[in-house]
Amino acid sequence: EIVLTQSPATLSLSPGEKATLSCRAxxxxxxxxxxxxxxxxQAPRLLIYDSSNRVTGIPARFSGxxxxxDFTLTISSLEPEDFAVYYCQQRYSWPPATFGQGTRLEIK
Amino acid sequence: xxxxxxxxxxxxxxxxxxxxxxxxxGFTFSNSDMSWVRQAxxxxxxxxxGISGSGDSTYYADSVKGRFTISRDNSKxxxxxxxxxxxxxxxxxxxxxxxxxxAFDYWGQGTLVIVSS
Numbered sequence: 001e002i003v004l005t006q007s008p009a010t011l012s013l014s015p016g017e018k019a020t021l022s023c024r025a026x027x028x029x030x031x032x033x034x035x036x037x038x039x040x041x042q043a044p045r046l047l048i049y050d051s052s053n054r055v056t057g058i059p060a061r062f063s064g065x066x067x068x069x070d071f072t073l074t075i076s077s078l079e080p081e082d083f084a085v086y087y088c089q090q091r092y093s094w095p096p097a098t099f100g101q102g103t104r105l106e107i108k
Numbered sequence: 109x110x111x112x113x114x115x116x117x118x119x120x121x122x123x124x125x126x127x128x129x130x131x132x133x134g135f136t137f138s139n140s141d142m143s144w145v146r147q148a149x150x151x152x153x154x155x156x157x158g159i160s161g162s163g164d165s166t167y168y169a170d171s172v173k174g175r176f177t178i179s180r181d182n183s184k185x186x187x188x189x190x191x192x193x194x195x196x197x198x199x200x201x202x203x204x205x206x207x208x209x210x211a212f213d214y215w216g217q218g219t220l221v222i223v224s225s
Contacts, residue, residue: 034211036153043203043215044153055213087153094210095167097143099153 002026002093006086006100012108019075021103023088028068032092035064035073038102039084047086048073075105083107110134110214112204117219124194124223130187130204130216138162138182141207144189146200147218154200157189158207172198194223 003026013019023033031051036044046055048064051071061076075082088100116128130142143158157178158167166178177190187204201220205212 032210036212038153043217044212045215046211046213049211049213089153089212091210095155095158096169097155097158097210097212099155102152 001096002029002090002098004088004090004098004100006088006103008103009101010104010106012106013078014108015078015080017078019073019078019082019105021073021075021086021105023066023071023073023100025069025071025090029090029092031067032090032094033064033066033071034089034091035062036087036089037082037084038087044087078105080107110206112206112214112216114202114204114216114219117202117221119222119224120194121225122194122196122223126191126194126221128189128191128202128204128219128221130189132185132187132204132206135206135214137180137185141209142180142187143205143207143212144178144187145203145205145212145215146198147203148197148200151200156202159187191221194221196223199223 005024007022035048038044052064063074065072085102085104087102111133113131144156159178163180175193179188201218203218204216206214
């Protein structure tokens with residue numbers, strides 16, 4: 001099973017700052033990596049699929065990059081509504097799909 | 109508009125059973141692979157099970173294999189998850205998700221299963 005490790009576990013930043021979230025895979029997943037945002041009491045929402053493709057309706061401040069084992073989600077300038085938990089997920093070895101343990105983005 | 113609506117979650121004793129349902133609308137259900145993903149309280153996301161659009165192929169996480177059964181009724185646009193031999197560690201919100209080759213693009217709001225004596 002492919003293990004995804006996200007870092008940092010918690011990221012404390014202020015609105016307007018840039019956020020950089022990392023996801024590392026235990027073996028190559030090529031570009032088959034997605035990013036989700038989850039707010040309290042809500043279902044996860046797909047932001048980015050296949051490493052760098054933004055879902056329709058997701059603001060341009062969200063971008064994804066990487067391939068192989070190292071991936072990054074960047075939020076260029078944080079808005080108040082961006083503070084949430086973010087998960088990466090790989091589909092290269094589907095099934096199963098595996099998720100990272102999450103990064104909590106909190107207001108500093 | 110794609111909508112997924114889960115139901116069936118409840119409080120159940122260890123060793124008990126439940127059946128979860130997920131009613132789908134807004135897309136061609138029979139053409140779509142579907143999955144169940146769960147989230148224990150305060151924890152991360154765990155993929156549980158998946159099924160092909162026709163229902164011919166099913167997949168399970170090792171943690172639920174032999175205890176949970178995924179199925180679908182394409183005439184009713186409904187996905188199911190039968191949970192048997194429930195354990196305390198199965199306590200979670202269970203989400204259904206539209207699955208395109210392992211990509212979860214639409215999610216329901218979830219249904220809560222509590223396993224406790």
